[in-house]
Amino acid sequence: MMRMAKKMSKDKKRGNYLLYSLVFLVLGFIFAFSYRTLGKDNSESAQSPTFQQEEQYRGELIAQKERNKELADEIQSKQVEIHKFEKSFSENEDNHSFLVNEAKDLRLLLGVIPAAGSGVRVTLMDGDYDPVEQNPNDYIVHESHVLRVVNELKISGAQGIAINGQRISSNSYIKCTGPVIKIDGRTFPAPFVIEAIGDSEVLSSSLNLSGGVIDGLVYENIVVTMEPMRDIRLPALRDES
């Protein structure tokens, strides 16, 4: 009887140890697990992952834009260098002056170097209107108006054109985006100042043809001013965006 009791108590003790080991297993697991998950959470993901990703993308975009700007500047300086080189070349060899002049003209057309000279400046402004009674669409400058002026200028032999300081090349596009227009991806609001280098007399008279571009624009309630200019300076084409 005594032995049985002793054995039972021994069994009980063994069972207790097993239970203790279970308790300690759970304890250790909980401690280690919370240490691993919570201790890490505080340091790393204090900010949400989407925010971090957004921040990273923004940084990359800024870096990329800066790089683009640098490269565009480099291209511009290189073009100026080439131009200088060709100039010196033409001084040396008169035979090639014709080719160099042609290259200059083509370059002006492409807009890769700054241009200066006489020409005209056309300003397109929205007409005055009462927004309550009238449809503003009939009074604001649309991209089609700008396009008409640009096309007319091109036809009449303008060597370089810029809208609000943005050089227009043969690859440029003009897009309507609501009240503003987009030129090569850059947004410009009214009024639009279109500057063109060329024979200012030819340019102004072709714009002023009766029933021509300016008449049409005035008919569509747009305030057009045109002035011949002695000295117009156009910046080089920049399309970094």
Add this chain to the structure above:
Amino acid sequence: MTMWLPLLGLILGVSLGLLSDIQIPQIYSNYLSIAVLAALDTLFGGIRAHLQQIYDDKVFISGFFFNIALAAGLAFLGVHLGVDLYLAAVFAFGVRLFQNIAVIRRVLLSKWSERSKVSETKVQE
């Protein structure tokens, strides 16, 4: 040999917890902290009871698991009721933890002073 079984369990548990690749969402971290507190509380309660010679296996082991479950359940209920009930659990367990540790310290201190007294009397003899 059976003495080392709990230690083995502890090591096993720690390694399991460190090596397991389970990720719990941030929302449930409250439950985990509550469970940690409950486990600590029960552990120190057990040590205190042992020192005060009122220790009982059943109370300790059942209390260990029951407290963890109760605390997590309370936190769960609190989240679903919109009341921060887990704060109550943190408070209760925190207070009890400190009380238990204080009692353990006092018991140990009194034991130590008794022993030093005994040794002093021995030296005097």
